[in-house]
Amino acid sequence: MSREDTRFWNESIERMNRSKLEEIQGERLRELVKRLYESVPFYRRKLKGAGIDPSDVRGLPDLRKLPFTSKDELRENYPFGLLAVPKSELVEVHMTSGTTGIPTPNFLTLKDVETWGELIARSLYMGGLRKGDVFQITPSFSLFTGGFSFFYGARKIGSFIVPTGPGNSKRQIELMKELGTTSFASIVSYAVRLTEVAREMGIDPSRDLGVRRIFMGSEMSTPQLKRRLMEAWSADVFDAYGQTETYGGPSVGLDCHLHDGIHVWEDHFLVEIVDPKTGEPVGNEEKGELVVTTLTKDAMPLLRYRTRDITFIYDAVEHDCGRTHRRIGWIEGRTDDMIKYRGVNFWPSFIESIILKYDELSEHYQVELFSERGSEYMVIKIEAKNVLQEGERRRLSHLIEDELRRRFMFEAKVEITEPHVLPRFETGKAKRVIDNRERKI
Amino acid sequence: MSREDTRFWNESIERMNRSKLEEIQGERLRELVKRLYESVPFYRRKLKGAGIDPSDVRGLPDLRKLPFTSKDELRENYPFGLLAVPKSELVEVHMTSGTTGIPTPNFLTLKDVETWGELIARSLYMGGLRKGDVFQITPSFSLFTGGFSFFYGARKIGSFIVPTGPGNSKRQIELMKELGTTSFASIVSYAVRLTEVAREMGIDPSRDLGVRRIFMGSEMSTPQLKRRLMEAWSADVFDAYGQTETYGGPSVGLDCHLHDGIHVWEDHFLVEIVDPKTGEPVGNEEKGELVVTTLTKDAMPLLRYRTRDITFIYDAVEHDCGRTHRRIGWIEGRTDDMIKYRGVNFWPSFIESIILKYDELSEHYQVELFSERGSEYMVIKIEAKNVLQEGERRRLSHLIEDELRRRFMFEAKVEITEPHVLPRFETGKAKRVIDNRERKI
Ligand SMILES: [Zn+2]
Ligand SMILES: [Zn+2]
Numbered sequence: 001m002s003r004e005d006t007r008f009w010n011e012s013i014e015r016m017n018r019s020k021l022e023e024i025q026g027e028r029l030r031e032l033v034k035r036l037y038e039s040v041p042f043y044r045r046k047l048k049g050a051g052i053d054p055s056d057v058r059g060l061p062d063l064r065k066l067p068f069t070s071k072d073e074l075r076e077n078y079p080f081g082l083l084a085v086p087k088s089e090l091v092e093v094h095m096t097s098g099t100t101g102i103p104t105p106n107f108l109t110l111k112d113v114e115t116w117g118e119l120i121a122r123s124l125y126m127g128g129l130r131k132g133d134v135f136q137i138t139p140s141f142s143l144f145t146g147g148f149s150f151f152y153g154a155r156k157i158g159s160f161i162v163p164t165g166p167g168n169s170k171r172q173i174e175l176m177k178e179l180g181t182t183s184f185a186s187i188v189s190y191a192v193r194l195t196e197v198a199r200e201m202g203i204d205p206s207r208d209l210g211v212r213r214i215f216m217g218s219e220m221s222t223p224q225l226k227r228r229l230m231e232a233w234s235a236d237v238f239d240a241y242g243q244t245e246t247y248g249g250p251s252v253g254l255d256c257h258l259h260d261g262i263h264v265w266e267d268h269f270l271v272e273i274v275d276p277k278t279g280e281p282v283g284n285e286e287k288g289e290l291v292v293t294t295l296t297k298d299a300m301p302l303l304r305y306r307t308r309d310i311t312f313i314y315d316a317v318e319h320d321c322g323r324t325h326r327r328i329g330w331i332e333g334r335t336d337d338m339i340k341y342r343g344v345n346f347w348p349s350f351i352e353s354i355i356l357k358y359d360e361l362s363e364h365y366q367v368e369l370f371s372e373r374g375s376e377y378m379v380i381k382i383e384a385k386n387v388l389q390e391g392e393r394r395r396l397s398h399l400i401e402d403e404l405r406r407r408f409m410f411e412a413k414v415e416i417t418e419p420h421v422l423p424r425f426e427t428g429k430a431k432r433v434i435d436n437r438e439r440k441i
Numbered sequence: 442m443s444r445e446d447t448r449f450w451n452e453s454i455e456r457m458n459r460s461k462l463e464e465i466q467g468e469r470l471r472e473l474v475k476r477l478y479e480s481v482p483f484y485r486r487k488l489k490g491a492g493i494d495p496s497d498v499r500g501l502p503d504l505r506k507l508p509f510t511s512k513d514e515l516r517e518n519y520p521f522g523l524l525a526v527p528k529s530e531l532v533e534v535h536m537t538s539g540t541t542g543i544p545t546p547n548f549l550t551l552k553d554v555e556t557w558g559e560l561i562a563r564s565l566y567m568g569g570l571r572k573g574d575v576f577q578i579t580p581s582f583s584l585f586t587g588g589f590s591f592f593y594g595a596r597k598i599g600s601f602i603v604p605t606g607p608g609n610s611k612r613q614i615e616l617m618k619e620l621g622t623t624s625f626a627s628i629v630s631y632a633v634r635l636t637e638v639a640r641e642m643g644i645d646p647s648r649d650l651g652v653r654r655i656f657m658g659s660e661m662s663t664p665q666l667k668r669r670l671m672e673a674w675s676a677d678v679f680d681a682y683g684q685t686e687t688y689g690g691p692s693v694g695l696d697c698h699l700h701d702g703i704h705v706w707e708d709h710f711l712v713e714i715v716d717p718k719t720g721e722p723v724g725n726e727e728k729g730e731l732v733v734t735t736l737t738k739d740a741m742p743l744l745r746y747r748t749r750d751i752t753f754i755y756d757a758v759e760h761d762c763g764r765t766h767r768r769i770g771w772i773e774g775r776t777d778d779m780i781k782y783r784g785v786n787f788w789p790s791f792i793e794s795i796i797l798k799y800d801e802l803s804e805h806y807q808v809e810l811f812s813e814r815g816s817e818y819m820v821i822k823i824e825a826k827n828v829l830q831e832g833e834r835r836r837l838s839h840l841i842e843d844e845l846r847r848r849f850m851f852e853a854k855v856e857i858t859e860p861h862v863l864p865r866f867e868t869g870k871a872k873r874v875i876d877n878r879e880r881k882i
Pocket of ligand 1: 256257258263319320321322323
């Protein structure tokens, strides 16, 4: 069977039986710990501090003995403190700047770039991307990994890459028509923006454009938003998962066409879920912080890296798509983005999932927090799709306020606005929460 | 001799004797014409119109019988009219948007991307870039070709690529320190901007940064500006030449370390100089419009493509660097950018070359044209490097006005301004000429 006839980019790996897969994982973990101990002083100190000698690590069951690595440690050792290879072997770097100003870097050797491309090719191919597809890549090509991730994967597949990067949205839509774009990659908020711009141009994406696949990365989407995009474009929409530090942007995994969890490429990544406070494992299918160990990274491997992303791992292993690689659930939020309001933790995704149930409401919303005389208040502004009557606006506000109270036990004032009054996001991640509280509490 | 020990990326080709090189050129030209005739209706029509059958083309001496291809024809046939391969073979596209709004595209197959990388690797290696170099790429990675050009070349060499893209200049300088950048690529005006930003940060590039090579592309520099950059950075500065339509950005050639003309990679490009008005060949070492024929392009070859760039071809073939590939002179300007003022044609580069003789003056200048009651006027504003006395400013103004009158026979009013009053250019080409004339005459 030729590659064109199958849904698998690398069938022997994607459908590998679990005992074989876990044997490979155990072997790679052993090698990894040995290598980190020998080549990276930072890890040697940590392992010694935890009383671990590489010879103690015989396989997967020993994973939980090993120390965690945190994002702060990556920053503290910026730039070259976590390298496991000589600097002269590096061929590329990406980094996130973060809010602190100190970057979280990812350095890559040629081998890493190869693996990165293989991982993304597997994901894109799983999502249906093929040679002959016209693939418009709208995430930025820069120190940010989004653009290059999709680029390396699509190059391996042989698709026709249209490397636009972000912005210039009207031109992006024109290019889709001119070149016959069949798939595009985007961060979530930009896919929403492109939908809106197309409509402003009098173009119905589902009817007038030939896009049949959208690959989203970098931001969290909600199943509700994804469904809306699927309808708007008559396209299948996929969520890629990853972070700059692992390989680059969306390299850890993607949901298959069944859209029931994100397959993690387990020959390259070990995943665990731990309690974000205690670091202890959680129960089966329980939510917690995702911890990733990179099994094959060459330049800068990560041992039990605390991703700060909250999700769960599915119990079931064999999936109906035929793949044996474990799935994680939708990413509910990043602990970084979590907001504490009146003592309750929440993510904007909670609010989004409620808003998008209402056909009258658009994907554009903004959450504003402020404090007055020691009390906290939240105002949620949501754009209606079309101009609504006052009574209708009030009805929707109350429905959403009630649901927020019932489900998350918090009080918020909801305002339904006219269309086109909230900010749009063209060249970076959406900023949906404006926190004007005196002290963040 | 290993690759690391030589100044040649591909010695057997770069030093190939002329008769062998011309034999290859002739062979490739024959194949090209045959292929275009057979696969591209546009070229078949043109060749037929010129009364040419592919069998008439036996070698290089037949080049001048062949019809020209113009930028307008590329636009008229946008998007796919000039393809010599099926669309399904394309893997990448770049384009310039131009002022007309209709793009000039360049489509590439995998073979084209390979050749493109080889061409740039040759140039960068000639300029001294090696594995182990930290190479910061500041031109944009997008439909614009600058970023990807340098990327493909540096990847072949194995250098450590820092893919910043443009903008965020302060961060660019910090990255140079943090990562130990040894070389960077830039469009000309951005190299000027980076120099200025470094100094504003209290950093002397020549002393505090480790950059030893600067590769410039996309805009025209003058020898004077280049000398200034060399001094400011204690770096060797190279000018890459090319255009989106040939392979991508700076792929046609680069000046070697002797900085005496730009070596054109003649196994891939045939170059001619013609009179821009008549299309007739000019005399030896005479200036005219550069015409390029791409000998190896797969997706979208160009036959006698009118570049609109004004330069000359050196008579001498063997160069002291050991290369046998012909050199072209500095690009004086593009016919597109040429400005007619009081009946005289000029390019901003003429003005720049005068300004930069004066140590008191910066690289920041602006040319403003306006008309009043049927007469045309020109005001040239030039920033002083430091605050100057009124008398000194007047003296410099007069010196430059005199030289403009003497050398180019035009009257202009020159104003020397305080430092930091003219616009800076971070993310695109510099706009130095503001033409406010009622009719462009
Ligand atoms: Zn599946
Ligand atoms: Zn030379």
